[in-house]
Amino acid sequence: MHDSWIKNTLYENGTLKNKLGIHDASKLQNLEYRIAGNVSLRLLQRRMRVTSIEDLIKIHQLMFQDLYEWAGKERPGDFKKGDNVFFPHESFSYARQNINQLIRSYPQSDPLSAKDYATLLDRINYYHPFREGNGRSTRTFLQLFAAQHHQVIEYPRHNKEMIEAEENADVNKISRLIKIENMPSREAAFQQLLLNHQHKDMKEKARRAILRKRRGLDR
Template sequence: MTDEELKARFLYPNGTLRNKLNLQDTGELRTVEYRTTAHNAVWLLEHGYVIKGIDDFAKIHRFLFSGIYDWAGQFRNYYLAKGGTDFMPPTAFDTAVTNITRQLDTIKTTAKPTVKQYAQLLDSLNYLHPFREGNGRTTRLFIQLLATNHRQCIDYNRQDHEVITALNQSDLAKLEKFIKVTEIDDRQAAFQQAARKCLLDIQKEEH
């Protein structure tokens, strides 16, 4: 698919992402997108969504974004680059999914996964970057849900520029500093704490 074909498929003439709501103002779309996906994320946390495998990554993206984009949850079949970073070509997705599945299997059989394991998974999912938009939010929620099933809660140190640089450079040492893991007494309490954090983030953005 050529660059022109991709633009025609995904963008309005003014550069705003095509969406189901036909919002053509980038700022308005960003606001609606954030509120919608944030509330959907809280719902998943409150209902204790269980991560079973990489298929859940696509399911979470679809749940977060299906009210906004008709391609939600669909892995791309085209090349993607953003901010000077080339993400994984779709021809390599099968190999990447196999690698990520191995990481998930290791984490799922570990009683208390480490920050290093979560950082490695974050790096792998970021390079995969299977969706046109919403990869970062889906990745953070996916890892949060995975952690809560291990009675852990993750705090992300939102230093966006530094994090993006670390991700672009696959700097795992810096990524580990981005993630703080708190041990919780039980699984339900972990989900509740993660949901509260998500709600607080929504309130901060909306006021």
């Protein structure tokens, strides 16, 4: 599997090439987290509607355009993580068509099941169109999509069970890890999403403050 396109996205020390010329991977990661989180929040505040997989591409571009040239662009080569091989890039048009057909098969606003969301998540995960940021952009895409169905969904991204389920394309297992909260309206779903986002942001800030304090003590 050719990986020259991947090497072209990295500095010599392995840090992703970025518009700001940051070579410190930890500093870049922290900045990326803040920017992507802020964009996700703005999209929730704007109540962005998603109707097709092309909206995922828009979301990714908005999240990462300040840092990376490849934001919102499909990867130009094949990609794998460990033994997990993702969709071949030369067939991306088929992947988009397949996912859009699935989205159109769902009702426009009626509640969906965990299996419905798991199936969509599984297909997007296999599509895996971007160099990086697939998980974060997909989460925001699915949250927006669920809100249109008057639902709030949550699932662990870095949970070992979820990682194994995604690697094995185990839709049933993925569906068991997805939590759904039914809301009385689309607006109520967005209000709850914003509260969840605020709570998560506070927890993350506290976690990072503890890490900074520990680093200071280690010096």
